[in-house]
Amino acid sequence: MKFTNKEVLIFDLDGTLIDSVPDLALSTNLMLEALDKPTYPVDTIRSWVGNGASVLTQRALSGSIDISPDLDPLFVEKALSIFLDFYKQNVCVNTCVYPNVKTTLQDLKELGYRLVIVTNKPEQFIAPILQKLGLANLFEMLVGGDTLPKRKPDPMQLEYVCNKLGVSATDCVMIGDSKNDIYAATAANMQSIGLTYGYNHGEDISTQGANLVLDDFADILSAMISTADAC
Numbered sequence: 001m002k003f004t005n006k007e008v009l010i011f012d013l014d015g016t017l018i019d020s021v022p023d024l025a026l027s028t029n030l031m032l033e034a035l036d037k038p039t040y041p042v043d044t045i046r047s048w049v050g051n052g053a054s055v056l057t058q059r060a061l062s063g064s065i066d067i068s069p070d071l072d073p074l075f076v077e078k079a080l081s082i083f084l085d086f087y088k089q090n091v092c093v094n095t096c097v098y099p100n101v102k103t104t105l106q107d108l109k110e111l112g113y114r115l116v117i118v119t120n121k122p123e124q125f126i127a128p129i130l131q132k133l134g135l136a137n138l139f140e141m142l143v144g145g146d147t148l149p150k151r152k153p154d155p156m157q158l159e160y161v162c163n164k165l166g167v168s169a170t171d172c173v174m175i176g177d178s179k180n181d182i183y184a185a186t187a188a189n190m191q192s193i194g195l196t197y198g199y200n201h202g203e204d205i206s207t208q209g210a211n212l213v214l215d216d217f218a219d220i221l222s223a224m225i226s227t228a229d230a231c
Ligand SMILES: O=C(O)COP(=O)(O)O
Pocket: 012, 013, 014, 015, 049, 050, 051, 052, 053, 118, 119, 120, 121, 122, 152, 178
């Protein structure tokens, strides 16, 4: 599968460009400790990441990917605020960029693709992480999980990008590690690429409807055919 004449490449952040789980897990466990709740191994917390900070907090308080219906909303609000404070202090301590991501993004940008991030992570954390990891200045637009009323798997963030950049869904490809990315793309009538090395709640991304599934970020380059190549 090749993608012809695309103009905008929309990237998920966590589990796609960066492995942020070490710092998310640290901050989650610091929050749980502060509330005298049980803490969890990094591997367990990894499977809870992908639906934003509030859902991660609720899963952690529930001790399960399935959020308990008995959680007190005021307690969740307090826990979320503690989590966000800890994450602010530890936003990029052990977070790292996945192999081949930086050079591939630079190559794609040089080829003329417009690069965008659409993540479910709260917006305030995106720029500091990109700055610290040397990925700032590559992206034309950053959309977080709290930028708009809805987030992935809802298509709202992708439709917003199209409107802002003046392109249509068929001009874009969504690239991510999670079914949330693929479902959002499908709902927006956008093609998608799934990456196998991320989180995806411990599930196999190849069964979730992406147009292409790749193991290596560098292979995105050969999956794109520019207008010039296609002629
Ligand atoms: O849930 C998160 O914070 C991570 O979300 P992302 O995979 O959409 O970047």
